[in-house]
Amino acid sequence: MSARNPKRRSEAASPKRPVVNRASAGKGGVREARSAERRDAILAAALEEFAANGFAGTRLDDIAQRAKIAKGTIYLYFADKETLFQELLRAMFAPIVRALEHIPKSDMPTRDILERMIGLFVQEVLGTRRKDVIRLIIAEGPRFPKLAEFHYREVLSRVMAAMSALMARAIARGEVKNQAYAKFPQLLAAPGLVAVIWSGLFERFAPLDVAAMMRAHLDIVFGERKTP
Amino acid sequence: MSARNPKRRSEAASPKRPVVNRASAGKGGVREARSAERRDAILAAALEEFAANGFAGTRLDDIAQRAKIAKGTIYLYFADKETLFQELLRAMFAPIVRALEHIPKSDMPTRDILERMIGLFVQEVLGTRRKDVIRLIIAEGPRFPKLAEFHYREVLSRVMAAMSALMARAIARGEVKNQAYAKFPQLLAAPGLVAVIWSGLFERFAPLDVAAMMRAHLDIVFGERKTP
Amino acid sequence: MSARNPKRRSEAASPKRPVVNRASAGKGGVREARSAERRDAILAAALEEFAANGFAGTRLDDIAQRAKIAKGTIYLYFADKETLFQELLRAMFAPIVRALEHIPKSDMPTRDILERMIGLFVQEVLGTRRKDVIRLIIAEGPRFPKLAEFHYREVLSRVMAAMSALMARAIARGEVKNQAYAKFPQLLAAPGLVAVIWSGLFERFAPLDVAAMMRAHLDIVFGERKTP
Amino acid sequence: MSARNPKRRSEAASPKRPVVNRASAGKGGVREARSAERRDAILAAALEEFAANGFAGTRLDDIAQRAKIAKGTIYLYFADKETLFQELLRAMFAPIVRALEHIPKSDMPTRDILERMIGLFVQEVLGTRRKDVIRLIIAEGPRFPKLAEFHYREVLSRVMAAMSALMARAIARGEVKNQAYAKFPQLLAAPGLVAVIWSGLFERFAPLDVAAMMRAHLDIVFGERKTP
DNA sequence: GATGAATGAGACTTCATTCAT
DNA sequence: GATGAATGAAGTCTCATTCAT
Incomplete structure (x- = not known):
């Protein structure tokens, strides 16, 4: 559990939830590829931000902005900030x-x-x-x-x-x-x-x-x- | 900008501000002694908390509680969280x-x-x-x-x-x-x-x-x- | 200075920041309409409160309550209390x-x-x-x-x-x-x-x-x- | 009652309490004179501060400083901020x-x-x-x-x-x-x-x-x- | 009487997380 | 799946008021 963000709402959230790829379970689907791309973009952005600001000092907003996605999208790929980290x-x-x-x-x-x-x-x-x-x-x-x-x-x-x-x-x-x-x-x-x-x-x-x-x-x- | 006084106070505030003990500059004053004690208590508490939670992860509330003083008291000895740190x-x-x-x-x-x-x-x-x-x-x-x-x-x-x-x-x-x-x-x-x-x-x-x-x-x- | 990120953010922040509605710049979007509505609701509530209590005497909490929104929402439309005023x-x-x-x-x-x-x-x-x-x-x-x-x-x-x-x-x-x-x-x-x-x-x-x-x-x- | 400071502790405090002059009830006592002087000094300081910052925007601390007395002293002459005002x-x-x-x-x-x-x-x-x-x-x-x-x-x-x-x-x-x-x-x-x-x-x-x-x-x- | 350190309620502001669109 | 507006808990800091010295 996070040091300062006591996991407000979800409490016992889904353990991991990379949710992505539900219908398109084929191997080389376009969906799948785009999905992996997004995930990587998020990770890359997260790397920059966490490296520069530490865990508590990083805002998901900034990660989203850097990754050029909406804030909510992060939650489609990672359960929460800590998991992402x-x-x-x-x-x-x-x-x-x-x-x-x-x-x-x-x-x-x-x-x-x-x-x-x-x-x-x-x-x-x-x-x-x-x-x-x-x-x-x-x-x-x-x-x-x-x-x-x-x-x-x-x-x-x-x-x-x-x-x-x-x-x-x-x-x-x-x-x-x-x-x-x-x-x-x-x-x-x-x-x-x-x-x-x-x-x-x-x-x-x-x-x-x-x-x-x-x-x-x-x-x-x-x-x-x-x-x- | 503060709610009450749009620009006043600190800005380029006093560089340190141990405020405490201005008049009572005698040598062994009781006030003075207690003041130093408090300051030390705050520092000791801050050490524990910062060491355990990092800067951003530490709450002044916790420091105060550990030092057994009121939250506001910290501000009599240190200008702000960063200065204390x-x-x-x-x-x-x-x-x-x-x-x-x-x-x-x-x-x-x-x-x-x-x-x-x-x-x-x-x-x-x-x-x-x-x-x-x-x-x-x-x-x-x-x-x-x-x-x-x-x-x-x-x-x-x-x-x-x-x-x-x-x-x-x-x-x-x-x-x-x-x-x-x-x-x-x-x-x-x-x-x-x-x-x-x-x-x-x-x-x-x-x-x-x-x-x-x-x-x-x-x-x-x-x-x-x-x-x- | 903020607790989390010693100097970052605003500083010489965005001059106005109605933030809301960046992508959805279409003409009659529902989002857009509701956004304007909210902004007006906040302004209306702010008017009542400021008129009754003055600037320093008004709590953003009260404005939010009167506008029937959450406190944080105000900050989506106005940078801070003074800007709102x-x-x-x-x-x-x-x-x-x-x-x-x-x-x-x-x-x-x-x-x-x-x-x-x-x-x-x-x-x-x-x-x-x-x-x-x-x-x-x-x-x-x-x-x-x-x-x-x-x-x-x-x-x-x-x-x-x-x-x-x-x-x-x-x-x-x-x-x-x-x-x-x-x-x-x-x-x-x-x-x-x-x-x-x-x-x-x-x-x-x-x-x-x-x-x-x-x-x-x-x-x-x-x-x-x-x-x- | 104040607009923003709901009279915390005293609740039903003494209605006025110019306390001063208890023993020295004579007419031209030195005590009395000094007391009146202090009171005037406080009022003069209060005038400057209130005029410049309004009621809510004025700090008793500043008044005390300007009047060259301790903050607590104000309370010997005036029941509270509002009364002083x-x-x-x-x-x-x-x-x-x-x-x-x-x-x-x-x-x-x-x-x-x-x-x-x-x-x-x-x-x-x-x-x-x-x-x-x-x-x-x-x-x-x-x-x-x-x-x-x-x-x-x-x-x-x-x-x-x-x-x-x-x-x-x-x-x-x-x-x-x-x-x-x-x-x-x-x-x-x-x-x-x-x-x-x-x-x-x-x-x-x-x-x-x-x-x-x-x-x-x-x-x-x-x-x-x-x-x- | 005077002092000023201490208190603690409460104000503003931030941001992880949710959810209607 | 994606978006981003909305939420509200929580954090920092302020200051009127009290009280031991």
Whole structure:
């Protein structure tokens, strides 16, 4: 339930209700296509607005306006503001998780794998609204227990496990000396979090060369010492 | 525009307005003492509520109730909700910054200094509501530009500078090999950020042994490899 | 500053915002018709309430109740209380000004013209809420500089100019002896103001026969002396 | 009872309560003198504020500040805001009424008497805050029936009666031709009202030469025709 | 008597949600 | 399915009035 909007009328509303597509249950119907388009437009607009204003600070009116639909239309696709919010965050991470789980299967040197992951991170997270989504989760997590739980279960735990495995293998191979990285994969990911936060809040005052920092980080992890 | 007096009052109102205690500027006045008490009570209540619900999600009513005062009383001490919020964050960090700036003056081994700082961090930040305040800043920063700026100027830039100097010294002394820590003090602090976020969001699902992680982090920084 | 979105919205908001009916700009839409109806209902209710209680003394709640709409609906038609107030006064006088400017074009004796104007005044001002609107302007003018300016520009200056011209003609024709009426059309209108004020405040204690007073006034203007 | 402030706590408060002077019932006590001074200071401050902001728009806080006393002190001298308001208006007119009733006793020509009255009016009403008080009565009268009644009874009816008598005498003496002035003394006073209103609202846009207008008015009353 | 901090009813305004068209 | 006008609960802020000091 929302932090501040105690779900006034509906009380025990329909659990999800993507209502859409009732008659046109065929596969490639025009209706269906248009419907999916709308849904995406709403999600895209919602992303912008939530990222900029937070959950409580975003007005459905603004989302509708940005998506060029009527306010009421949102309710045809999402049960309420909170559902929209959570579906949005959910949708944002699905592709990233898939991508991350696919990379490490190869047999290339761990450092190369990590460099690829960092590239992905810089491009797909720092370079997009996703970095704001991470901030949103940090910001609103405590008020949306389900949200935090979902992200732990679906994203974090998997990413952490993957990293842990990756580092264990690297340690076993002798690529990495310090065993701590297998036990605390957070240490591997920490600079990424710093990058996300910094870019969202302090970029303006002191730009951070994220690529360089990440490279330096890898140097530390792999025990090399570059002389810049 | 106000209902009663189309343009009057505040506009470019008094910058702070603790209004209270103008005439009774004696030293130990009862009024004065009680006034400070109230102010603190409000700040304490505000901390709890803001930490739990964010800025927009917090009701002044709840703060008043928690502080056991009337709603209107808040306005005797703070001009409005936003001012209260900012003063709160400001007040929370003053002591920490002071403490951090005092530690590194000694001549003890850098690792000892860092361990002491970490101890302070664990006790005074992770062990208190301050960790939530950090989350608040992350969460609300983009919507309160002044807030982000203030914290960059008053807290972050100083802490980063201090850390950078500390690491430069450690490198010069040969305690630390990797020069990156002087250039990117963020790498030193990153696990602390992880700890804050993790404790606020995921502790429930997977407790994180912060102390152990921090120790492991120091081991990495100082090139030791403990076998746990 | 708003609780939710520190600075956003209105600021230098839409100048008027009848918001309603953007897409449905067809000619005789049902929506459109009902919308105009509502707006009028709100204005009518506002008239009653403002006339009875003044600007600061009127609650939007009461206006809504009288108009049989929800409080929030008012804001679909008017940006805020002040805008509603000013639009109301504006709307009340448009027809009167038009009417007054149309009368004097004829070539009938000046006295007849004035008698007609007085008839209009008695019927359309004294006989309606408009007399209260005049009192409202007198009462609130100093606190709403724009209001006073608007009414001077749009109503008073025109009415005064028209009267001045009328009296100049009457003097040229020999209908009126005293030249002062052209220079101080206020002397011609003064009894009308008295009638408005008196009817609003003292009618109860001492009824004033406005028609008789106005007739006596005309007798003075035109130098006749009726024996009653 | 106030229009908007339904007398919250006291309900059936003490009817008047000028409380002051309990022990020091002597005549020239220092206490007493200081007390009267305070009361006057409050009234003076109240005059400024009410004149500028109307009844509902004035804050007791501002009155207190202007009078350089504490807010609570006002309640030692006046039962509540409304009482203060009414006492103020009452106090403002006592001297004027006395003055007006004293003038016409002489046997000088009526025109001279009227000129003197006009002088008094210009100096003591138009030239002071009293003109604003008249506007206040017009503005707030309908919401304070007692106020309107009081002013009708104590001020208006007397002034009207005095004028009526004066004009009856002038007519009997042949100084004034038109008998209407005895029946409608309002016609005699009307330009004064115009002057008050105009000076309060429109002076800024179009200054009005009140003295000249009044002279022209007298010319009309006395059937003279000055060529300016 | 005087003070001014405290109170709390109530005003304006916003916005998630509903529903007639 | 889509629209957007309407609703009304709830939030922030104000200020007349009280009362402990």
